[in-house]
Amino acid sequence: MSGPTAPHPSATAPIPLLPAHPCSPGADTTRVEPEEIPLSFAQERMWFLERLDPGQPTYHVLSALRLGGALHPEALARALAAVVARHDALRTRFRERHGRPLQLVDPPADTFPLPVLDLSALHAREPVLRRVLHQAARHPFDLERGPVLRTLLVRLGPAEHVLLVCMHHIISDRWSMGLFWRDLARHYDAFTRGERLRLPGPELRYADFVLWQRAQLQGEPLERQLRYWEERLAGAPLGLELPGDRPRPAVRSARGGAVHWVLDETRSEALRALRRREGATLHMLLLSAFAVLLGRYTGEEDLVVGTPVAGRPRREVEEVIGLFVNTLALRVNLSGAPSFR
Numbered sequence: 001m002s003g004p005t006a007p008h009p010s011a012t013a014p015i016p017l018l019p020a021h022p023c024s025p026g027a028d029t030t031r032v033e034p035e036e037i038p039l040s041f042a043q044e045r046m047w048f049l050e051r052l053d054p055g056q057p058t059y060h061v062l063s064a065l066r067l068g069g070a071l072h073p074e075a076l077a078r079a080l081a082a083v084v085a086r087h088d089a090l091r092t093r094f095r096e097r098h099g100r101p102l103q104l105v106d107p108p109a110d111t112f113p114l115p116v117l118d119l120s121a122l123h124a125r126e127p128v129l130r131r132v133l134h135q136a137a138r139h140p141f142d143l144e145r146g147p148v149l150r151t152l153l154v155r156l157g158p159a160e161h162v163l164l165v166c167m168h169h170i171i172s173d174r175w176s177m178g179l180f181w182r183d184l185a186r187h188y189d190a191f192t193r194g195e196r197l198r199l200p201g202p203e204l205r206y207a208d209f210v211l212w213q214r215a216q217l218q219g220e221p222l223e224r225q226l227r228y229w230e231e232r233l234a235g236a237p238l239g240l241e242l243p244g245d246r247p248r249p250a251v252r253s254a255r256g257g258a259v260h261w262v263l264d265e266t267r268s269e270a271l272r273a274l275r276r277r278e279g280a281t282l283h284m285l286l287l288s289a290f291a292v293l294l295g296r297y298t299g300e301e302d303l304v305v306g307t308p309v310a311g312r313p314r315r316e317v318e319e320v321i322g323l324f325v326n327t328l329a330l331r332v333n334l335s336g337a338p339s340f341r
Contacts, residue, residue, distance in 0.1 A: 037211070042311065046170035057137055065181070075188055083180060083183045083187060089176070092171055092206075093143065150165075171321070171323060173323055236302065237304065302335070303331070304329050305329075308327055
C-alpha cells in the first residue's frame, strides 16, 4: 500500500531535546520537564481504552525470565532502579486536567521496589508459579497514582528464580521490553562485580518525542494524513464474517487463544526462495497468503487486515523506552480473481 504523497513529518524535521539540567542520582542525563506534557497519539488510545473499561488487564505487558545459578537480589534491585532512572517513560504517571490527559514524569530514585516471593519450600511449585503469573498479569494499574511498572522476584530454589516484570502498555511495547532487559542485564552484571555502570541516557527521551510529534502533526500536515486514510478506507467492510463454530458474541471480550506451529526447513526455504524471486519481504509474502486464505473462507473480495508496526522510523528513537507501536490497516483487493503473484 502506498503512503501519502507528501513526506511524513518523521522524515524531515529534527526532534529537538528538552533543556538539560545537572544529573540526578542513578542517571547520567536528565532534563527539565515542561509543566504539562501531553500524551502521544498512541498513548491517547491507551488512555481512552483504560477510561472506557478501567482496570482490565487487556493492555498489560508481562514478561517472565527464569534465572539459573546464584542470584544477588540486592544487585538486581539496584539494577532495576538504574534502568528506571535512565528511561523517563518508566517513571511516568497520567492524570487529567480540564478534560485533557497529561503525563507527569517523576524524578529518578536510588531504589526500586522488588518484592520477593519464596516458593522453595513447596513441593508443587510450578502450578503456584502459574497462578502467581496470572495474578500479576491481571492486577490493575492506577495510571494516576503510579507506578505503571511492577516487578516480583519468585524464588523456586537456591539456584532458580523467576523475575516477573509487568508494565502497562501506555509506557511500553515489545521493542521497549527488549531495551529494558538489555539494560537490566548490563547494570546487574556491573553491580555483581562491585562496579557502577555509567551509561549515558538516551539522546532522546519519550517526552521529547511526544512534544515533537504534537508540533508536527497538527494543522495541514495532520489534515493531509487524515484525508489519505479516510480515502483509503472509505467504504471498507466493518468486519469479516468467518465461518466459526459459534456466533460472534454481542459484547466483545478479550478471551481468546493462540495456536503455535513451526514450518519445517523445506517449506521455509521454499518461502525464502519465492520471496527472493519476487523481490518481496517475507512479511509481504505471508500477508498475501493470509489474505488469500481469508478470501477463500469468507468469499469476500475487500479485506482489511491489521498488522503491528514498530512506529520508530528514525534512529533517534531506537534507544527510547515508550509506546511507539501502531496498528496499520492494510486494505487488500482480491477482486478479478488475481493470481497469488
